[in-house]
Amino acid sequence: MPSLESVDDRLQQAMKRVLLATLPGTLMMFWLYGWGVLINLILASVAALTIEAAMLRLRQRPLRASLSDGSAFVSATLLALALPPYCPWWLTVSAAAFAMVFGKHLYGGVGTNPFNPAMLGFALVLVTFPQQMTHWPSSHGMDLTNGLQQIFGFGQTPDAWVRATALDSLRVNKSLTMDELFSASPAFGHFGGRGVEWVNLAFLAGGAFLLHRKVFSWHAPVGMLASLFFISLLCWNGTGSDSHGSPLFQLLTGATMLGAFFIVTEPVSGPKSPLARLLFGVGVGLLTYLIRTWGGYPDGVAFAVLLMNLCVPALERLAVARQERSAS
Template sequence: MLPAPDPGERLRASLRLVLLACLPGLLALTWLHGWGTLLNLLLTTTAALATEAVLLRAQRRPVRAALGDGSALVSATLLAIALPAYLAWWVPVIASASALALGKHVYGGLGKNPFNPAMLGYAVALVSFPAQMTQWPGPQPLDLGTSLEAVFGLAVRPDAWAQATVLDVVRHNQSLTIEELFGQHPAFGRFAGAGSEWVALAFLAGGLLLLQRKVFSWHAPVAMLGSLFIMSLLGWNGSGSDSNGSPLFHLLAGSSLFVAFFIVTEPVSGPRAASARLLFGAGVGVLVYLIRTWGSYPDGSAFAVLLMNLCVPALERWAARRQGQPA
């Protein structure tokens, strides 16, 4: 008789696959922006592991086994990807410590968090340091020395290293048509942001790997991308100056594909029933579009995910009633 599979080992294997699937996106971001995202990763990982160790020791729980499960490393990696490159070093550190402390341990640790830790850490940084969090670098890689100087405040940042994102440009555009924006503004590429289109496709490739390996089901990512596509199609009025952008633009711009495959699929803070996952993903897609179009933030993915995290208990009760089970 074969021994039953170890749930802990299955979890660790899934988390290792998530880290592997992040690699194409990390490489694409490094190609586009240089060392900034890797420095983010170094800072968020260090802060996450240190915070995890301190809080585990404070709770008199075994440190080595908990650090070895990989959950803190995955949260830190996803947060590093989501943050703008070349942030001052203390922003990723505070965001990562907040993700682990407020997004995980305050609720009892792994498996008990109602909110996505990476998105909670991102939201803390965005609300606390709005000026720094809106400084997105343009597609001009900085060398390692300049990158270290920028992150650790050792020198003045190079001129014109940051620029508005395509989502920000479209949201504030009042006079140029979409075709003119794509033809004249340096932030625009062929379908969305210059270079960032390839980053989005790299995360799509990683997400499809996870889907093929059955790390998660298709329900939440397909529902999110489908609802974002439908909302942007309904709000698209062609190439006019008041256009909110095409469906393809919204799918390839910002963090859409990254969030669809690496954030809304997080198993603990999301619903478990397939029908509830469909509604969860659809809700995230709708909120992303609404925040992009009429909100105060160009992307808004973190807030969309956190708001839908609040709805998970209601979605689970609805799914249970639908299946004739006690809510």
């Protein structure tokens, strides 16, 4: 049986690799949106680590060992990357605090949480403050001074700094064909959202690194991306005005690759057996498409993950039952 120290060391190494793998996507987001990305990261990290320390002290747990595992920093990083750059500072802090308290320590801390903490914090602010969560900036965002003014609410806010995302534009479109949308709307790039397609490719590269280093198995990411691809292919109506986007558009828009390689692979709230992980990813991909297409929110990754977190016990029982039938 491995010692507790060796388990902690493996957890720390895994968290370091996850953070390293987010670097290409983070740099691409910084190039696309500017300083708001880094400010979000700092705010979320400080809030998460502060709340983590307070909860550990309240629960009378050792601070140094628990804080050094890196799980709070990873949750804060993923949350910050999912939030709109330049959202109000209190929104980022609220999301991080809720993620740490209700997504992690309410259930006993790292290793016991049934829900993905980052997605729980994201879902809270998305439902509670929907207007602020739709303020995604235009490409290249703001300079540092204007970014700080927007986030902390002092000084004059620059005009016309936000625009509808590609998923937003597609969801409310009633008359334009896909070709017309891509040519007329600045939110659309070559295949997906302008700039966002490159962000997704950067997160894909980071995810490939994690797969190569065997930080997680292929089952959940492949399940999510394959199911999202096939359902979007089945529902795709070419370039018509009632089209919901091509499979490539769905894969390279929104938080698809961040979700596939950094969210659905969260080891605690996700399944343990390979078959259950594959089914978990398939469910996330299907729900993401359904929410994007017919739901009230343009991107459904967070809600899809949380809904599938509820199904983890059933998926594990299904996997065990199938294994027993195969053995008999």
